[in-house]
Amino acid sequence: MSGSRDAKSARFVQTIVEVEGRTETRIVEVPAFEPAPWTADAPLTIVGTSPPRVDAFEKVTGRARYTADTVRPGMLHAVIVRAPIAKGTLTSLDLTTVRTLPGVRGALGPGDAPSATRLFRREVSYAGQPLAAVCAESLQDAERAAAVLEASLAFDRVPHAVTVDDAIAADAPLVRRGGNATEPTIVERGDVTQGLADADVTITREYRTPVALHSALEPHGAVCEWTGDHLTIWESTQGIFRVRSDVARALDLPQGQVRVLKDYMGGGFGAKNGAGAHTYTAALFARALGAPVRCLNDRRAEQTDSGNRPATVQKVTVGARRDGTLTAIVLDALVPLGVSGWDGGPAQVYHEMYACPNIRTTETCVYINASGMQAFRGPGYVEGAFALEGAINALAHALQIDPVALRLTNLATRDDRVDREFSSNRLAECYAEGMRRFGWTSAVPPRPSTVSRLRRGRGVAAQTWPTGGGPPAYANVRINSDGSVDVLTGTQDLGTGSRTILAQIAAEALGARLDAVRAVIGDTERLPYAGNSWGSMTTPSVGPAVRMAADDARTQLLEAAAQLLETPVDRLTTRGSQVLRDGVAARSFAELCRALGKLQIVGHGSRGPNPALAVVTVGAQFAEVEVDAETGIVRVLRLVAVHDAGRIINPALAESQLHGGIIQGIGYAVFEERHIDRTHGAPLNANLHDYKVPTMADIPAIDASFLDGADPAANHVGARGIAEPPIIPTAPAIAAAVADALGVELCALPLTPWRVLGALAG
Amino acid sequence: MKLSVNGTPRDVDPSRSPTLLAALRDQLELTGAKLGCDHGECGACTVRLNGDLVYACLTLTAACDGAAVQTVEGLADGGTLHPLQQAFITHDAAQCGYCTPGQLLAAAALLDQRPHPTDDEIRTAMSGNLCRCGTYPKIVTAIRSVADASGASATRADAPPSATGDAP
Structure with missing residues (x-):
């Protein structure tokens, strides 16, 4: 598999790469070779299994040093x-x-x-x-x-101006030279005026989402x-x-x-x-x-000036024919970024989620006198999906169409935003599997009685998120003289498990025992480059580089073994840190490496260009809530999530990522909101007591799963990212369930008791 | 001033470290108990003081003279992991791991008091320990597995609804 680059092929080409869900065109290097993709039925024995985290022992004994x-x-x-x-x-x-x-x-x-x-x-x-x-x-x-x-x-x-309304008022103090509002970013396809004229039903809502704080426990x-x-x-x-x-x-x-x-x-x-x-x-x-x-940072600094998910005000209009076919989607959004920030606004998901010919989004960023935003798990999409999915649920209610059926009618069959086919998109299967697990009945339920105190409701929402990753990312795989293996790549493990899954990928590709493989990460001086661990892109970016490096090391090891064993290389394979001749163990890696003396086998890998396809992770979530109409307290009773992320490298760790996203989504839906005093301009809840993140007592029964399969068109490992997708649909699914329970839509997050009571009071 | 820390007598100077958390981390170099908020809000610093659960960041060192302190470093029995540590590994009950030492000590104290808690009792008892990664469901599973493995089965009349199928 190793070989010199075809002299005629270009070494550098242009490709589309992603950063936090946004795409950019960059020059990238074409690797000398790329392994053949692991297809859905590839006979893998380590990838796709759930060994414990390689660093779990350090974490449970207090030896892990932060x-x-x-x-x-x-x-x-x-x-x-x-x-x-x-x-x-x-x-x-x-x-x-x-x-x-x-x-x-x-x-x-x-x-x-x-x-x-x-x-x-x-x-x-x-x-x-x-x-x-x-x-x-x-x-x-x-x-x-x-x-x-x-x-x-x-x-x-x-x-000062610490609210969006104060910052855009006629007499607003100037937050930044050049003005408090940026030029609007307008993205349009089709003709929304015509689309709205063609609609039998239109729905218009104004949604407001809060500033949310990352609140990592280590400042x-x-x-x-x-x-x-x-x-x-x-x-x-x-x-x-x-x-x-x-x-x-x-x-x-x-x-x-x-x-x-x-x-x-x-x-x-x-x-x-x-x-x-x-x-x-x-x-x-x-x-x-x-x-x-x-x-x-102390906790106050961490909750004041270490980034946040910006608030949004989103005015949404959706139009549809009587049968549910969408004819237009229109968004006008204000995004108060703080004093600085990038346009991580809500618009993009509006262009990707549904097959609608006429869409126009207008985003205006507003500067306010508050600490600047930073990317926060699913930036823009979390805010956007709350409003878009809320409007779709409102439309379903207005049309008396089941909200899943409405979504299936308008399923995106290609990514019209980037004008590309999907590498794979199995959202319809996610809905079907989620409905089965949840016990969702397609009949449109009547809005409930308004007399009982405890009222239950059910809701659904879905997500998409670009998770193809991309170059550059590099890895080396080194076989030591005792047969142990080091995977060297300058990525980092946030707690997601990248250290573990990269070792699994290397062990699989090399034919080594997992316990003989160690991933060495987190050092700019001694490790090859890998990018930030953001945008759910570590697995699809670094994973293929690691696989290629392990393949390269395996090829070299087999070539050396062929000499030592005086056997043609095509009769040799590797498995369990052994070289097999005609399927029978002949030498262990350790024996081979001892025989090779000080010769060192180092395989090199790099992430190749992306295919000309849209690579997305999708999923659907179903929520059931109970609302106390006297206290206004929303309790999430259960949540079913089904996502498709291509090949899952380690199902147990991937499930943990789903849990994490969903639980942060519950916090965003029900509890979390930064408050700044409008008069004095200072934060009021910059701690973990008054800024409420979910505790264990707040968590419902969660059933989180993935579709089986792989996405070999996305990259040769067949895996897409999973970290951000699960937080995206949680809040709109919960809000839909609350609307179902109360017969009243709440269009602002979080769904605190006073908002619920306010909505009930009309 | 003397403390017994994980069964070993140790000297600490309370004037250098007003809080037990600072004494453990800075003087005794036991960094298992974590600094998350320093205000008793997150639970990352949870340790056991004479068997009771305390937030070490809110515990005055000077008030601990002669006390027995247990940190995560003292949870294993020599080379043998505590059953909860093993269960946390098996059930992937640690993501970033920063809250894990506090979670383990809170769980150990719970099982000492109630060897067979219901899932609701687990959730209530553990709700003073935040986990921002959202590892909660697996922490419950890990604690449940240790409780279930330790003999008599618990009554689970208040078991939570399953996420699938009809809600109760």
Whole structure:
């Protein structure tokens, strides 16, 4: 299988790659060879099974070391002082006194950090903005000094806007130079005016979604240590190479002088995609003081200034013929990003979910005086699907058509947004399997009685999410002289299980025992490049690179074995860390490698270009709720989820991903909302007591499953991503169930008791 | 000041570490108990103090003189994992693993008090330990498996509804 590149074929080509569900065209390298795809019926014995996580032992014994646990000799502790106001100018602060306090080794304020770090500016544009930092011998000393410094801050305050309505008001204070609202992004296909004219029924709703906080249990943090002019960073991150390039750029260092390490991390969910204020603060103090420095967010900082899912206001109109055929979908959306952010808006899913000829989406991003957004599990699609699926459910009710039947009538058969066929799309099967598991009856139920106190209802919603991944991603597979195997790739494991599934893929392709294979990840200096673990793309991006590297190593091993065994290579195979001759074990990998002496077998792999196809993970979720009409409390009773992600590498770990997405979706539906005081501009619930994430007592019975199969057209492993899809349909399915229970639609999240009671009161 | 930590006498200086969590992590280098919120909101720092469950971040070191503390590092019996640790591995009850030490100690305390809890009792007893990865269903399964394996079967009159088929 290994071989030289065909001299006539191009080494570099253009392909479409994905970043957080968005696609970009890039130049990529064509690998010298690509393994033949593992088809759905490929006889795999390790991929598709559920061995325990390779790092489970470390996690249950407390031996797993997270960034927050990292200790270096002589390490100092830094604490960032943050703005208590939303807008104004810092007029004074007392760094001099702070530098004399017990244990304090240094303090940084305005003008003390390179401008590229954007740290410690006097102009304040949101509460929580870093203004200064202190560094001390103990965290206690640093926190005490930070409190003294905080008390010395004085400001000239000016009016702020922390809500979308305040930011777009005629007399709104200017949040950003250039205006508070961006030019609208309009994406249109067909003719919505005609589509609406052709409709027998139109539905118009305005949906509002809240700001949601990632709330990873391990806060953002970094430990920085300089050795000469080389900087080593231990960082809790989803992207070691991105932290490296961020820091190199901000501190004007060659990338080769920055090494980023990440072993274990306590959750990310999209908020840990690059370097942050904590990273730069630790690096600057460490350089100035000649000692390692740790800087961790405390919980308040984590819930204030470490990213969020932005709120949305979505005005949706859908039109359909009497038989349910969609004729038009129109979205007008406002997305208050905070003071910064990218257009992770809700529109894209509107163009992908249904086969509708006439669609127009208009998105306007709005800047407000609040910390900027970051990607959060299924960014844009979670917000968009809540409104789109809500409108589809409302349409089903208006047409008296079963909501699943309505969706099947309008099933997307190709991806019209990118004008491509699907590699595979089995959403119809997901609906069928979900209906069977849930016991969904297709008859349209009457809206319920409004007299009982406890009212039950059922709802459905679906999702799509681009999960093809793509290049670049590289891996090496090294067979050691005792026959053990190292998989070397610069990716990271957020808790998803990538360390485990990459070892499974390598063991399968190499014919090694899984317990002889170790995945080495999380080091920019010693491992080949892999991208951020975001966009559900680690498995479909890094998986094929690992498989190719293992295939390459296997080919080399067999060529060497052929010499040693004086047997033609086509009579040799591998299985269970043995080389088999005519199907009979001839030599173990260990015996072969001993015989090879110091010769080392290293296989190389890279992720090839994507096919000219749309690669998506799809799924449907069904919810049953009970609503207490007197207290307004929504209880989710059960949830059935069926998704199709192509080949599942490890079903137990994949199921855990579904649970995680669904449970975060329940939080988004029922509990979670960041509150900022409109008058004072400061956060009101920046902790884990008042910002309510689901607890174990809130979780219903969850039945989460995948369709069997593989998607060999997507990549040669046949796997797509799964991390983000399950959070997308949960909230709209729950909202539909609440509407079914009450006979009233609630168009704003979360479905808190006061919203429910307000809706019941009309 | 002396503590017994995982059965071993240890000296700590309460003036350097006001909270038990800081004493364990910074002075004794036992980093199994995690810092998640430092305000008794998340449960990542859960340890056992004289057998009782406490949030170590809210427990004053000075109040622990002579106390017996158990952390996740002391859960295994020598080289043999505690049945809950093994069950957490078997049932994939740890995703990122950051909350896992606290979850394990909370589960151990529950089973010491009620060897055969119902699923509702498990959910209530464990609701002081947040898991943002959403590992809850598998944590319940893991605890259930240990309870079921330890002899007499529990009455499960209040077993939760199945997710499939008709709701009760």
